[in-house]
Amino acid sequence: MRVRAAWDSRRLSGYGVVTASLVYLVLRQLLQMLTQLARDDGAKDVELLVLRHQVAVLRRQVHRPKLEPADRVVLAALSRLLPRPRWPIFFVTPATLLRWHRQLIARHWTYPHATPGRPPIARHIRELVLRLARENPAWGHRRIQGELVGLGHKIAASTVWKILHQAGVDPAPRRTGPTWQQFLTTQAHAMLACDFFTVDTVFLKRVYVLFFLEVATRRVHVAGVTAHPTGAWVAQQARNLLMDLNERADSVRFLLRDRDAKFTAVFDTVFTAAGIEVIRTPPQAPRANAFAERWVGTVRRECTDRMLIVGERHLTAVLANYTRHYNEHRPHRSLGQRPPEPRSDVAELTAAAKVDRRPVLDGLINEYAQAA
Secondary structure, eight states: OHHHHHHHHHHHHHHHHHHHHHHHHHHHHHHHHHHHHHHHHHHHHHHHHHHHHHHHHHHHHOSSOOOOHHHHHHHHHHHTTSOGGGGGGSSSOHHHHHHHHHHHHHHHTOOOOOOSSSOOOOHHHHHHHHHHHHHOTTOOHHHHHHHHHHTTOOOOHHHHHHHHHHTTOOOHHHHSSOOHHHHHHHTGGGEEEEEEEEEEOTTSOEEEEEEEEETTTTEEEEEEEESSOOHHHHHHHHHHHHHHHGGGGGGOOEEEEOOOTTSOHHHHHHHHTTTOEEEEOOTTOGGGGHHHHHHHHHHHHHTGGGSOOOSHHHHHHHHHHHHHHHHHTOOBGGGTSBOSSOSSOOOOOOTTOOEEEEEETTTTEEEEEEOO
16 A cells, blocks of 8 residues: 555656646747747837846946946937937936037037147257257357257247246356356365264264265265364364375365354364365255265265164274275275275186185175185
């Protein structure tokens, strides 16, 4: 009995599956037939219903659609093909559609037109005018115009003046004097630069360092280290420097310094008595004394910022060792990668040559040389 009941239940379930399959096939055939019959007349309406429903779903998910300019043009053009009561089908307001349509009409009927007035000055002429003014400080706008005529550029003198004025170039009388860069370059062979820099010890005591730099050779002289740089002390360091320079002091013509109050009139007198003219840099212009500022940055990066200084005596010893390294070994790009005071001519390094290392300041800096 149990076997028969199980068999009957399996047979009934099989009949149910077959029946469901037949119903599905019949419905599918009916739908295909209806589709074939209605495709010519109602297919578009069905597709529109589907698209409208999809748009409604997307509207619920997107707060504000982002439209490209092409989308605005298409929607504005299509709005003219629909009556006003049908405009709610768009996902923008009627006012927006009208604004887009006005913009489309304005863009269609807008034509490019030439800008009234004289044509703009060619870029290469403008650059040539500025080049002539830069390379010839004594030339005024009429002199530059005459040079341009000789080069085949016929422009008015007023045009040259306008180019110079727009570029912020001063008139010729104000440009006749050399710039700081020109002055420093031409007088470097006979110039000294000096300045102070400070170092804070581990006990929070500030120490001042006075140094001089020979601009032509980049040779550095650390004149003194003190916590109290009085005017008398600074003047005495100037006298000591001239004694150390000895005969080389005769070739010095200028001393470049800033407007620090520690450089007193007595300090200036020491140099003027030796025939050296003291030149003060402009106020708040550290780049005018760029050689001294550059050395301050170098000594801090390579030495004092990497050590703990205990006091004046310690700093004096440290700077003495570093200055010897700077003057005798450290290469300088402006000197062709040579030090200011090379100890000997460098021989070509061979494969068999041995290179020795010499530590400076307990290994803070290393020097290398060929073994003897």
